[in-house]
Amino acid sequence: MSPPLTPLAVSLGDPAGIGPEIVAKCWDARRALGLPAFVAVGDPRSLSAVWDGPLAMVTDPREAEAAFEFGLPLIAVPAAGADIPGVPTINGAHCSLDSLELAVGLARSGSCSGVVTGPVAKHQLYAIGFSHPGQTEFVAERCGVSPQNVAMMLAGPTLRAVPVTTHIPLTAVAAGLSAPLIEARGRATLRGLQRNFGIGEPRLAVAGLNPHAGEGGALGREEIEIIQPAIDALRAEGWLVTGPHPADTMFHTAARARYDAALCMYHDQALIPLKALHFEEGVNLTLGLPIVRTAPDHGTAFDIAGEDRADPRAMAAAIRMAASSARVRAAHG
Numbered sequence: 001m002s003p004p005l006t007p008l009a010v011s012l013g014d015p016a017g018i019g020p021e022i023v024a025k026c027w028d029a030r031r032a033l034g035l036p037a038f039v040a041v042g043d044p045r046s047l048s049a050v051w052d053g054p055l056a057m058v059t060d061p062r063e064a065e066a067a068f069e070f071g072l073p074l075i076a077v078p079a080a081g082a083d084i085p086g087v088p089t090i091n092g093a094h095c096s097l098d099s100l101e102l103a104v105g106l107a108r109s110g111s112c113s114g115v116v117t118g119p120v121a122k123h124q125l126y127a128i129g130f131s132h133p134g135q136t137e138f139v140a141e142r143c144g145v146s147p148q149n150v151a152m153m154l155a156g157p158t159l160r161a162v163p164v165t166t167h168i169p170l171t172a173v174a175a176g177l178s179a180p181l182i183e184a185r186g187r188a189t190l191r192g193l194q195r196n197f198g199i200g201e202p203r204l205a206v207a208g209l210n211p212h213a214g215e216g217g218a219l220g221r222e223e224i225e226i227i228q229p230a231i232d233a234l235r236a237e238g239w240l241v242t243g244p245h246p247a248d249t250m251f252h253t254a255a256r257a258r259y260d261a262a263l264c265m266y267h268d269q270a271l272i273p274l275k276a277l278h279f280e281e282g283v284n285l286t287l288g289l290p291i292v293r294t295a296p297d298h299g300t301a302f303d304i305a306g307e308d309r310a311d312p313r314a315m316a317a318a319i320r321m322a323a324s325s326a327r328v329r330a331a332h333g
């Protein structure tokens with residue numbers, strides 16, 4: 001039998017976004033949502049601005065397990081100024097980065113079973129000198145893993161999708177693709193399906209880049225020159241890989257039943273089908289890390305922050321998936 005999990009660390013994200021509200025709502029509905037113990041990390045005022053419930057201030061995750069029953073355990077990372085919901089500030093961006101750093105550290109040290117990250121605003125982080133495309137690459141760096149060797153998986157009940165290129169302009173996608181990068185993301189995805197989901201022989205479906213997967217070269221040559229060689233290399237390692245598939249016909253119900261994850265060539269090719277099918281419960285899971293890291297699939301939603309309209313289900317799904325991944329990892333070593 002695997003040992004009980006330590007609590008999960010949940011960073012609140014941008015204090016002016018919906019992160020504090022959805023984390024508080026998760027604690028409120030912890031029993032109905034089937035959530036394990038977690039400790040929030042972030043600005044206490046961002047919670048009290050949107051929530052009247054009980055906070056249990058802790059300094060060590062070991063205190064969180066007992067406290068979780070009676071209040072939302074919080075390790076405080078106070079922002080330099082009080083943030084107004086919906087109005088992001090530079091102080092808030094610093095707070096979201098400090099909270100992320102601390103939460104990742106708790107997972108790396110083993111004090112927490114994994115980290116669940118609340119939504120941050122990328123442009124706000126860029127404004128304070130954050131040099132990573134997103135939290136995925138930041139966490140990878142803190143874990144000493146090359147960003148090429150991690151994969152950003154978006155997972156819902158009937159689809160798991162991984163983009164090869166992530167936060168780059170669409171005009172840079174074709175140039176950003178290479179056989180070694182596709183292979184690395186494919187390998188991280190396949191190993192991640194084993195390690196986090198316990199799928200012994202995972203099946204990966206690889207999308208093409210161009211319409212009709214290039215139509216034999218008539219509509220683009222990336223499939224022939226870059227994607228097929230990467231697929232061949234992964235197959236030669238013994239993995240079950242198919243493709244390149246035309247992206248427009250690989251997400252319908254029957255097609256999804258034929259694979260465990262879809263490897264897509266760019267951000268929206270993966271995230272549009274995932275969010276169309278599963279926006280309310282989609283989870284962003286970073287594969288290839290020595291720690292568990294998940295996040296809800298959505299962003300800061302500044303447009304509704306402070307209005308009590310934020311849906312906590314994706315955050316709840318991210319917390320549950322972090323716990324189940326940690327359990328699968330603990331069981332398989």
Ligand SMILES: NC(=O)C1=CN([C@@H]2O[C@H](COP(=O)(O)OP(=O)(O)OC[C@H]3O[C@@H](n4cnc5c(N)ncnc54)[C@H](O)[C@@H]3O)[C@@H](O)[C@H]2O)C=CC1
Nearest residue numbers: 118119120121122123295298299300301303304309310311
């Ligand atoms: N993992 C992360 O930290 C992510 C951060 N972002 C960041 O979020 C910021 C805003 O991005 P957007 O493209 O506007 O996406 P968004 O997901 O924040 O919002 C898109 C739309 O969905 C709604 N929405 C989002 N989450 C919701 C929830 N839980 N309940 C109810 N409605 C919800 C919003 O109100 C908005 O109308 C950007 O700065 C981006 O960088 C975006 C995606 C992921």
Ligand SMILES: NCC(=O)COP(=O)(O)O
Nearest residue numbers: 133134135136137284295
């Ligand atoms: N659109 C997905 C997304 O923005 C995830 O980014 P991050 O988790 O790397 O910050």
